[in-house]
Amino acid sequence: MTTPALYWGIDQTFSASVKPQVALAGASYRFDLGQDFRSNPILTLMDTSITRTLEADGSLSFSVPISGAALAAALEQEKTHTCIWQLRAVLPSGERVFQGSLQIRPSFGETVAAPTDPTPAPEAGFERTFTQSDLSISHILPVTHNLGTYPSGVSVWLETGEQISPDRITYLSTDAIAILLESFVPFPGTGRVSVIS
Numbered sequence: 001m002t003t004p005a006l007y008w009g010i011d012q013t014f015s016a017s018v019k020p021q022v023a024l025a026g027a028s029y030r031f032d033l034g035q036d037f038r039s040n041p042i043l044t045l046m047d048t049s050i051t052r053t054l055e056a057d058g059s060l061s062f063s064v065p066i067s068g069a070a071l072a073a074a075l076e077q078e079k080t081h082t083c084i085w086q087l088r089a090v091l092p093s094g095e096r097v098f099q100g101s102l103q104i105r106p107s108f109g110e111t112v113a114a115p116t117d118p119t120p121a122p123e124a125g126f127e128r129t130f131t132q133s134d135l136s137i138s139h140i141l142p143v144t145h146n147l148g149t150y151p152s153g154v155s156v157w158l159e160t161g162e163q164i165s166p167d168r169i170t171y172l173s174t175d176a177i178a179i180l181l182e183s184f185v186p187f188p189g190t191g192r193v194s195v196i197s
Helices: 068-075
Strands: 004-005 010-016 028-036 042-048 050-056 061-066 081-093 093-107 125-130 138-146 153-158 168-171 174-178 193-196
Touching: 004 010, 010 093, 028 050, 028 061, 042 061, 042 068, 061 068, 125 138, 125 174, 153 174
Parallel strands: 004 093
Antiparallel strands: 010 061, 028 042, 028 081, 050 061, 081 093, 125 193, 138 174, 153 193, 168 174
């Protein structure tokens, strides 16, 4: 069985299924995510944030919204982390605790989507405009240039014509790059990125 994964800095939903040995009707629930629940909790969600379904086989399926900002703030670095999740069902007769593990993985590479309106530049490059809404929650601008080669140059400009230096440029493949613009958020107006083969 593979370990479930979440991605650093991206809002998403975590779902799992547990097999309770007792009826959970009338229970209130609490979901915790962390590396250590006592000293380093990442996220706690109470009853109303937890969607649950009792399946025909008696298992309890649940899902919870996971804030990408909470993951980014708690884990600080965009690298793979192993965390423990815990679902507590509180009943008048006592408490039932279900646990599992999951990985928080870097968002680079897994979330790079093609731009919705790519505008190819002349045959030796690629150019497109972007706004704040094109950035991921991690302040990353995904660019799919489809040049079939690692670029020899990447330039980013503000709408004022001022060229800026991104925090980081990651070459994901011969057709895609990820540009970190965290120092420029909130991003003012429209920007332009140019990729030269």
